[in-house]
Amino acid sequence: MAGWIDPENRVLAKATALAGELADPVRLTALQLLAAEGPHTLTQLADAIGVSASRLGNHLGRLRASGLVAVERSGRHALYRVADAGLSGVLAALSRYAGADAAVDREPSPADIAHTCYDHAAGRLGVVVFSTLVERGALRPPDGRGDEVALGPDPTAFAELGVDPDAVAAGRRKRATACLDRTHRLPHLGGALGSAVLDALLERGLVRRRPEGRVLDVLDAGELTRLLPAFG
Amino acid sequence: MAGWIDPENRVLAKATALAGELADPVRLTALQLLAAEGPHTLTQLADAIGVSASRLGNHLGRLRASGLVAVERSGRHALYRVADAGLSGVLAALSRYAGADAAVDREPSPADIAHTCYDHAAGRLGVVVFSTLVERGALRPPDGRGDEVALGPDPTAFAELGVDPDAVAAGRRKRATACLDRTHRLPHLGGALGSAVLDALLERGLVRRRPEGRVLDVLDAGELTRLLPAFG
DNA sequence: ATAACAGTTCAGGCAGGCTTGAAAGGTGCT
DNA sequence: AGCACCTTTCAAGCCTGCCTGAACTGTTAT
Numbered sequence: 001m002a003g004w005i006d007p008e009n010r011v012l013a014k015a016t017a018l019a020g021e022l023a024d025p026v027r028l029t030a031l032q033l034l035a036a037e038g039p040h041t042l043t044q045l046a047d048a049i050g051v052s053a054s055r056l057g058n059h060l061g062r063l064r065a066s067g068l069v070a071v072e073r074s075g076r077h078a079l080y081r082v083a084d085a086g087l088s089g090v091l092a093a094l095s096r097y098a099g100a101d102a103a104v105d106r107e108p109s110p111a112d113i114a115h116t117c118y119d120h121a122a123g124r125l126g127v128v129v130f131s132t133l134v135e136r137g138a139l140r141p142p143d144g145r146g147d148e149v150a151l152g153p154d155p156t157a158f159a160e161l162g163v164d165p166d167a168v169a170a171g172r173r174k175r176a177t178a179c180l181d182r183t184h185r186l187p188h189l190g191g192a193l194g195s196a197v198l199d200a201l202l203e204r205g206l207v208r209r210r211p212e213g214r215v216l217d218v219l220d221a222g223e224l225t226r227l228l229p230a231f232g
Numbered sequence: 233m234a235g236w237i238d239p240e241n242r243v244l245a246k247a248t249a250l251a252g253e254l255a256d257p258v259r260l261t262a263l264q265l266l267a268a269e270g271p272h273t274l275t276q277l278a279d280a281i282g283v284s285a286s287r288l289g290n291h292l293g294r295l296r297a298s299g300l301v302a303v304e305r306s307g308r309h310a311l312y313r314v315a316d317a318g319l320s321g322v323l324a325a326l327s328r329y330a331g332a333d334a335a336v337d338r339e340p341s342p343a344d345i346a347h348t349c350y351d352h353a354a355g356r357l358g359v360v361v362f363s364t365l366v367e368r369g370a371l372r373p374p375d376g377r378g379d380e381v382a383l384g385p386d387p388t389a390f391a392e393l394g395v396d397p398d399a400v401a402a403g404r405r406k407r408a409t410a411c412l413d414r415t416h417r418l419p420h421l422g423g424a425l426g427s428a429v430l431d432a433l434l435e436r437g438l439v440r441r442r443p444e445g446r447v448l449d450v451l452d453a454g455e456l457t458r459l460l461p462a463f464g
Numbered sequence: 465a466t467a468a469c470a471g472t473t474c475a476g477g478c479a480g481g482c483t484t485g486a487a488a489g490g491t492g493c494t
Numbered sequence: 495a496g497c498a499c500c501t502t503t504c505a506a507g508c509c510t511g512c513c514t515g516a517a518c519t520g521t522t523a524t
Binding site for chain 4: 024055058059076
Binding site: 041042043053054057058060061073075076077078 | 469470471472473
């Protein structure tokens with residue numbers, strides 16, 4: 001009978017190997033960006049993260065060797081994407097743990113709680129909007145295979161936020177995108193639907209834009225918590 | 233505006249630090265055992281895992297320094313426990329990912345699917361029984377603070393398995409315990425209720441004990457999948 | 465063809481982690 | 495007091511990981 005740390009235990013070996021890949025800030029951030037926002041080329045990722053191409057390239061080579069990312073070459077570009085959609089569950093659990101833990105350290109600032117990202121809501125509010133829509137079946141979780149988020153089978157959660165997904169113009173703009181939040185490391189909702197959700201929240205007087213900067217002030221935390229239980 | 237790998241980002245730092253702690257087989261196994269089965273002394277853990285006291289002591293010192301475990305001394309014993317119940321979410325996500333990933337490698341053996349652990353069910357069946365009972369609110373998730381698992385608010389899931397929790401004798405034996413599965417690295421149900429669940433499954437003819445060994449043969453996978461959707 | 469661009473690989477050097485074995489500090493038993 | 499036991503600490507040795515800078519392959523633009 002093999003012991004607990006039998007090196008032949010595949011589950012243990014895969015778990016520790018994955019944890020090791022997630023233990024570096026460059027690798028973790030790269031995986032979070034790929035999982036939330038879809039495929040990127042190496043230089044896109046390097047510019048976004050703010051590291052040199054060779055530094056990122058070494059990390060991506062490691063991630064490729066361990067099977068966590070896949071690469072598709074087209075011309076002189078290399079398009080990286082996460083190779084296993086199941087990874088997002090681990091990434092979300094890790095971010096939730098780290099976020100819940102970090103909140104104990106000090107009171108979050110107003111900008112942590114809610115701010116705008118172009119024309120949609122980010123910060124804790126944006127993250128909770130996204131996770132609630134996913135849990136309620138109104139959005140599919142990002143699979144890392146494209147830069148657009150698919151709608152889920154049950155759009156009622158959109159209606160409760162005051163948005164009709166079908167009424168959002170399907171113009172040139174993408175309907176729903178996932179945008180990784182810089183501090184919480186979880187996706188928030190962008191695209192036309194993200195803009196519509198923020199408009200509805202402003203319209204109902206639940207939040208208000210500050211005249212300067214990107215901070216959103218929460219005006220009715222009780223109603224927001226009723227709409228989004230995870231917000232409380 | 234700080235970049236993506238700003239060292240002052242607490243969430244990123246906590247996430248990579250946690251991943252680093254989980255990246256060693258001894259530390260990961262120690263945390264899994266503490267989270268599922270409750271507090272252990274150093275020698276209990278060292279004997280269970282099969283490593284020397286000094287090797288485990290070094291790892292526990294690291295885990296203590298990072299705040300993942302807490303220790304309470306009583307006499308010449310040191311009782312270790314996980315310091316944050318939220319850790320179990322990350323551990324479960326990691327094990328589920330590693331298990332799902334490992335299942336692709338090769339067909340699971342009958343013993344992987346179901347076997348007995350003393351008088352209760354273990355293997356994939358045991359793990360799915362436990363997770364289903366937790367998800368349905370019949371059991372509280374283990375919090376790592378005791379060796380007994382508390383019942384949840386809604387016992388209907390027990391009834392569907394053919395067990396009446398109130399009828400289980402509250403004798404000397406513990407009512408419900410979590411027992412970490414060696415291969416899947418997730419808890420399965422032990423104690424008097426674990427025994428009662430296995431008895432009910434045998435009684436209904438859904439599984440059968442082999443005359444030799446501890447393997448349980450699945451006789452009615454369809455009905456088991458109906459009772460436990462995650463089993464399919 | 466030449467130059468610029470995108471990506472990959474590699475060696476060197478530095479830093480940190482893991483294991484082992486021994487030693488030391490405390491505690492309980494006889 | 496003496497001894498056995500539980501736990502912790504520490505240094506040595508070994509191994510691995512990370513970053514940098516440069517070289518190299520292949521592609522696109524002028």
